[in-house]
Amino acid sequence: MDLLNYAFMQRALLAAVLVGVTAPAVGIYLVQRRQALMGDGIGHVAMTGVGLGFLLSTSPVWMATAVSVLGAVLMELIRWYGRTRGDIALAMLFYGGMAGGVMFINLAPAGSNANLTSYLFGSLSTVSQSDVTAICLLAAFVVLVTLGLRRQLFAVSQDEEFARVTGLPVRALNLLTAVTAAVTVTVAMRVVGLLLVSALMVVPVAAAQQLSRSFAATFAIAVAIGVSVTIGGTVTSYYQDVPPGATIVLLTIAVFIALTGLATPLARRRARALAAARPAGDPAECAIPATRAAGDGAGA
Numbered sequence: 001m002d003l004l005n006y007a008f009m010q011r012a013l014l015a016a017v018l019v020g021v022t023a024p025a026v027g028i029y030l031v032q033r034r035q036a037l038m039g040d041g042i043g044h045v046a047m048t049g050v051g052l053g054f055l056l057s058t059s060p061v062w063m064a065t066a067v068s069v070l071g072a073v074l075m076e077l078i079r080w081y082g083r084t085r086g087d088i089a090l091a092m093l094f095y096g097g098m099a100g101g102v103m104f105i106n107l108a109p110a111g112s113n114a115n116l117t118s119y120l121f122g123s124l125s126t127v128s129q130s131d132v133t134a135i136c137l138l139a140a141f142v143v144l145v146t147l148g149l150r151r152q153l154f155a156v157s158q159d160e161e162f163a164r165v166t167g168l169p170v171r172a173l174n175l176l177t178a179v180t181a182a183v184t185v186t187v188a189m190r191v192v193g194l195l196l197v198s199a200l201m202v203v204p205v206a207a208a209q210q211l212s213r214s215f216a217a218t219f220a221i222a223v224a225i226g227v228s229v230t231i232g233g234t235v236t237s238y239y240q241d242v243p244p245g246a247t248i249v250l251l252t253i254a255v256f257i258a259l260t261g262l263a264t265p266l267a268r269r270r271a272r273a274l275a276a277a278r279p280a281g282d283p284a285e286c287a288i289p290a291t292r293a294a295g296d297g298a299g300a
Contacts, residue, residue: 012127015132015190016248017227020229023187026201031209033157043198044094048067048098048100048101049101050063051108055104068185073178073179118190121243121246122189122193142183153173153176192249196246
């Protein structure tokens, strides 16, 4: 493959693999918590970090990480305490983050809307060596959290009240999930883009759920799908000269549709097999309860 002869494609493919692993690894917990759009909100906030990075002449990736982590913590605090007007506060946070990013990058001496576009939708040619180093470090953090604390995070995602009764630090784990999601957004923004990263966090998980209901199997399948589509989208983007982020997301949706079409007849076949294996007799709702039958026999 001639694309491996180019240093920028080597960096892009490495970043794509890391994104393919980390995005579904965090997304599975967000889907369980019914917070599928959290990544989208964090992406809006991260735009301010990108703009500040250009304005202060620092790394946009690290600055976006700091700002998105702060935004994720604020989102969790709003979720806990902002009962009546929480949605308004979240809306101001999201749109303020987007507006701040546009403003800061235009105030920056070397900033322009073209710079911002590469972060919004992803760009293969702009992934630098420093970006790869930052992505590797951040991806290592995400993998350690999502795998090392998988039992605790799964328990909190399934039922917060039960997790609290069992003694788990629910609020700390919720904050850690939010921070990990924020880190994942900044990992993915150079390949997929801030506006599309949420799809890569959610759709592979939804596709994996078409094949399995087991958490471990769903996790593994989702990560496999994530890696496959990010590599496939990156390679397609190189040869066809199309945007990498949009290509990856469209491939992910195509995989979801294909697996849904495959899973539906399989589910019907399993249901028919179970029905055929069930012993003949009266339906369960027509059976006489054992206690009632014993009472009637005693009365007779």
